[in-house]
Each structure stands twice: as structure tokens, then as C-alpha cells.
Ligand SMILES: C[S@@+](CC[C@H](N)C(=O)[O-])C[C@H]1O[C@@H](n2cnc3c(N)ncnc32)[C@H](O)[C@@H]1O
Ligand SMILES: Nc1nc2[nH]cc(C(=O)O)c2c(=O)[nH]1
Ligand code: SF4
């Protein structure tokens with residue numbers, strides 16, 4: 001394809017900059033412990049200083065890939081797909097999720113929610129970031145709210161976000177990985193005092209799996 005055609009296909013969401021895809025166990029949040037095929041889409045300009053996939057940020061490093069190809073791979077593995085990134089909502093997710101749906105896959109997303117929501121989602125995990133807050137539709141749609149705790153102020157941020165999210169969203173506090181020794185005990189204490197919250201750990205990192 002010509003460069004211009006590729007650019008157009010990416011704009012329409014027919015192609016997406018694919019960083020990696022892997023079959024693993026969902027490590028975080030509500031679906032922890034369940035098998036899923038992860039699709040990691042490149043491109044993110046949110047800039048979290050503790051982000052654990054900074055290699056994803058520059059979309060130009062990740063080859064534009066036909067959504068048909070992504071779906072073919074996914075359906076060979078699991079009945080659930082997790083679309084993550086990077087920030088997947090940088091791109092139009094309509095075509096990808098339509099095709100995943102036609103393949104009868106359950107479709108989950110991991111997102112900061114800072115851009116308009118495109119696509120159809122069976123499970124919407126919203127992980128809001130201070131430097132680029134979610135759009136209203138992301139708060140309305142969230143099935144789970146997963147706030148990363150890097151320091152004590154993040155508990156205040158978590159409560160501010162819990163007020164904005166819809167009433168059915170399940171609330172999680174997850175320690176930032178490099179601060180986990182310090183923050184996990186504070187989270188445990190906080191959840192016992194404020195039981196509307198649950199603990200989420202990055203269990204895949206303890207298990208040494210992707
Ligand atoms: C890498 S992000 C990609 C999806 C999307 N950009 C987002 O932030 O939700 C996937 C998940 O990992 C979390 N995360 C990223 N870096 C982390 C870290 N160092 N410690 C704990 N969680 C982290 C994010 O908050 C998000 O819930
Ligand atoms: N096993 C595993 N579970 C995850 N849950 C969310 C992840 C992500 O990076 O979005 C992730 C990941 O990278 N690996
Ligand atoms: S929004 Fe997600 S991918 Fe982007 S920098 Fe933050 S944690 Fe990383």
C-alpha cells in the first residue's frame with residue numbers, strides 16, 4: 001500500500017499501529033486470573049512518568065496492521081480480548097471492535113478515557129490520569145475504575161474520580177509498581193477503612209508472565 005493509503009486506513013481505524021499481541025492471564029482488576037488475548041496498540045500522549053510501557057508511546061515505531069489480521073490471530077486463542085496500549089482511544093476503535101464482535105469475542109478495554117469513546121465494549125476499565133482527565137462518556141461507561149496509587153495524594157484523587165464515575169462501577173486501587181513496597185500497605189489499610197474500594201495488584205508481574 002502507498003504511504004497515503006496507509007495513513008487514510010489508520011484514520012478510518014481499518015489499520016492500527018500494533019505494538020504487540022500476546023495470550024496471557026489478565027493480571028489486574030476485576031477479571032484478574034482469567035485468560036485473555038492482549039492487543040497492544042501503539043500511541044499515547046498522556047505522559048505518565050511511571051508508565052510501564054513507555055515503548056508504546058510513539059505510534060510511528062509500531063507497524064500499521066490490518067484489523068482483519070489482528071482479529072484472525074485473536075480468535076485462534078481465547079474468547080476474550082483485552083485492547084490496551086498505549087492509549088487505544090487515540091484511534092477509532094469502531095472497525096476493530098465490530099470485527100471482534102463478528103468473531104464472537106468478548107471485548108475488554110484498558111484506557112485512561114481521555115479521548116472520545118469509540119468502539120463497542122463488553123468491559124470498560126477506566127484508569128484515569130491526573131494530567132489528562134477522562135471525558136464524561138468514559139465515566140458513564142466504566143465497568144471498573146482502577147486508580148494507580150503512586151503517593152498519598154493519589155487517595156484523594158481516587159475519591160474525586162469515584163464521585164465522577166457511574167454508580168455501578170467497581171472501584172479498585174492499584175499500587176504503582178516501583179512504589180509497591182511503600183504503597184501496598186497503605187492501600188490495604190485504606191480498603192479496610194473504606195470498603196467500597198478493592199485492592200488490585202499487577203499479578204502478572206509476580207507470576208513473571210506478560
Ligand atoms: C499501560 S496502560 C495502557 C492503557 C491506557 N493507556 C491506560 O493507562 O489505562 C494499562 C494499565 O496499566 C496501568 N499502569 C501503567 N503503568 C503502571 C505502573 N507503573 N504501575 C501500576 N500500574 C500501571 C495503567 O494505569 C492502566 O490501568
Ligand atoms: N497480564 C497482563 N495483564 C494486564 N492487564 C492490563 C495490562 C495492560 O498493560 O494494559 C496487562 C498486561 O500487560 N499484562
Ligand atoms: S495513559 Fe496509559 S499508556 Fe499512556 S502513559 Fe499513562 S499509563 Fe502509559
Ligand SMILES: [Mg+2]
Pocket residue numbers: 052053
Ligand atoms: Mg501492563
